[in-house]
Amino acid sequence: MKSTDNQANPRSAGASTASVHGGAARDKGFHSVTTPIVQSATYTFNNTAEVIEFLDKKVYGGELNREEYGRYGNPSTWSLENRIAKLEGAEDAVVYPSGMSAVTSLFLTVLRPGTHIVMTDDCYRRTRQFCQTTLEKFGIETSIVPIADYDALEAAIRPRKTRFIFTETPTNPYLRVADLRRLVELGRQYRAMTLLDTTFATPVNLRPLEYGVDFAMHSATKYIGGHNDVLAGVIAGDKGRIKALKDARGILGNVVDPHQAYLLERGLKTMAVRVRHQNESGLAVARYLERHSKIDRVYYPGLASHPDHEIAAAQMGGFGGVVSFEIAGDIKATSDFIDRLRIPYIAPSLGGTESLIEQPAYFSYYDLSSEERQAIGIKDNLVRFALGIEDAEDIIADLEASLYEVPAAVSARQAS
Ligand SMILES: Cc1ncc(COP(=O)(O)O)c(C=O)c1O
Numbered sequence: 001m002k003s004t005d006n007q008a009n010p011r012s013a014g015a016s017t018a019s020v021h022g023g024a025a026r027d028k029g030f031h032s033v034t035t036p037i038v039q040s041a042t043y044t045f046n047n048t049a050e051v052i053e054f055l056d057k058k059v060y061g062g063e064l065n066r067e068e069y070g071r072y073g074n075p076s077t078w079s080l081e082n083r084i085a086k087l088e089g090a091e092d093a094v095v096y097p098s099g100m101s102a103v104t105s106l107f108l109t110v111l112r113p114g115t116h117i118v119m120t121d122d123c124y125r126r127t128r129q130f131c132q133t134t135l136e137k138f139g140i141e142t143s144i145v146p147i148a149d150y151d152a153l154e155a156a157i158r159p160r161k162t163r164f165i166f167t168e169t170p171t172n173p174y175l176r177v178a179d180l181r182r183l184v185e186l187g188r189q190y191r192a193m194t195l196l197d198t199t200f201a202t203p204v205n206l207r208p209l210e211y212g213v214d215f216a217m218h219s220a221t222k223y224i225g226g227h228n229d230v231l232a233g234v235i236a237g238d239k240g241r242i243k244a245l246k247d248a249r250g251i252l253g254n255v256v257d258p259h260q261a262y263l264l265e266r267g268l269k270t271m272a273v274r275v276r277h278q279n280e281s282g283l284a285v286a287r288y289l290e291r292h293s294k295i296d297r298v299y300y301p302g303l304a305s306h307p308d309h310e311i312a313a314a315q316m317g318g319f320g321g322v323v324s325f326e327i328a329g330d331i332k333a334t335s336d337f338i339d340r341l342r343i344p345y346i347a348p349s350l351g352g353t354e355s356l357i358e359q360p361a362y363f364s365y366y367d368l369s370s371e372e373r374q375a376i377g378i379k380d381n382l383v384r385f386a387l388g389i390e391d392a393e394d395i396i397a398d399l400e401a402s403l404y405e406v407p408a409a410v411s412a413r414q415a416s
Contacts, residue, residue: 015087015204015272023082034267035079037258043067072250076261081234083268085323087203090236093259094245099199099219101254102135102233103127106195106215107164109248113139116161120147120178122171124197124219124375147176148308150186157190160320168197170312173324173360173375173384174299177308180315181212189212193223199223200350204275205318209236217366222351223321226267226274229352230260274353274389278321281392285385286323288396294406296381299324314375321387322350329406331370331380337381340402343390350386355395357385 009291030036040370043066045051057064067073077095083095096102097336107117108128117131121144143156147167157165165187167178180196187194196208202223208216216225220232235245249255256264278300286300286379300307301312302319312319327334338346344355348363363378365373370380 013086016269018086019268019271020125020358022084022086023079035076035089035246035262037262040074040077041070041124043069045275051102054196055363068070071255071303073246073254073255074261076258076265076337079386080261080268082267083232083265084203084220085236086184087207087268088209088236089238090209090216090237090242092242092251093234093236094242095256095264096235096254097222097250097256098231099124099197099221099233100126100130101286102219102235103197104130104235105252105254106235106245107131107140107246107252108247108252109140111135111140111195115140115163116158116160117142117146117164117166118153118162118192120153120155120167120171120176121145121162122147122174122176123166123168124172127166127197146163147171147178150179150182151261153183154186157186157192159190162190162192164195165192166195168200169208170200170301170320170322171307172322173322173382175200175306175308175320175322177301179214179311180208184212188212200320200322201316202271202275202320202385203350204272205279205320206317207332211315215240220264221232221349223271223275223389224268224290224351225264226271226351228347228349230267232256232264242404248293248315275321276318277389278387279318281395282321282323282389283392284392285387285395285399286319288399289323294328294403294408296326296328300414302413315356322384323387324382324384326379327381327383327406329381331359331361333406334381334383337406340405341398344385344388347382352383352386353389355386355388355390357383359383 021028057125081093081095096105119131119142145156145214165183169178183194195217197217198206198208199219199222215235215237217235220234222349225232283302286298286303289295290298290303300323301307301308327337338357338359344357347356348358349356360378360382361373
């Protein structure tokens, strides 16, 4: 399959095939298998006739089949965007230097003063912060509603003002899963666009555009890059909207450099293989933890005990590689448990080859008191384990050894 066809919708190939062959560069050069890193800030024209031909297409419409200036695109980025569009079953995609850059650019490009966003809780804290601080300054308001409370969501919508309904699926850290059909229905009813941050699901496990969602967004730092070595973000959607975002990116200047694009494309090629492995080990680890007496509760959408299990099972091809759980113990017993583990690194982030673990009370929410954290549902004994690609048996043996050392306490589960 060597097609560079960008009429992606719907995906005609499997996730790995689309990732590996989805979008060859316009001019690969050198007959290389891989997309070259085109380290050029600008691009030459052979003569004025070529300039005029290019500008005619740019101004009056037509397929632009070459580059002009680095801020408006480069071949390495173009190839990556094309592959991601194919994977998402989207008409086009746009890549940014970080996930936050993707979401902030989208909102800054599309929203005007007086408009409004409805966002579900349990979303990435920095995204909420951006909406509630930066956008607020520009006269754009945000209402936050509990995820999976569709009545609250509908009540929060301000007809003709609400431009976006925004949620994540699965969410961080409780892995809640939104019912996309209901979101899309509400979006259409009230003429609001639907935006799904589907970083935790990846296009291997969930393709939101198939449900009618307008934009699928990812922190590509996570599973798409997949090696804990590069930051990026991506948004997929229809051609017209993505063109508007690309035009805005050319003005805002938040472009990825060709090295970054190369690393992302390299990572993307193995994403489906990695994610399917992580789906399997995620489920194995979640099941193991759920049976353990030193664990109070496990949050994983693949478990029947998860509040969104049914919708996750119906919507998703796999449940992903992040498992959250509560240790039967206090904040110290929880951090001691983490410190004893040998495989996962203590670090924020997820979706890479190396397992990463964090205690949300100490990472994203350290500036809040225990009571403030409780109020927003972040418990002191909560752990988020983002599985890498290590073998599940080794991860479970590591957990077993550390859990053995957790002081026996009367856990909430045992007491009830
Ligand atoms: C769900 C989700 N969305 C967005 C982001 C922001 O992405 P980035 O760190 O690439 O800017 C993150 C980062 O952790 C995330 O977890």
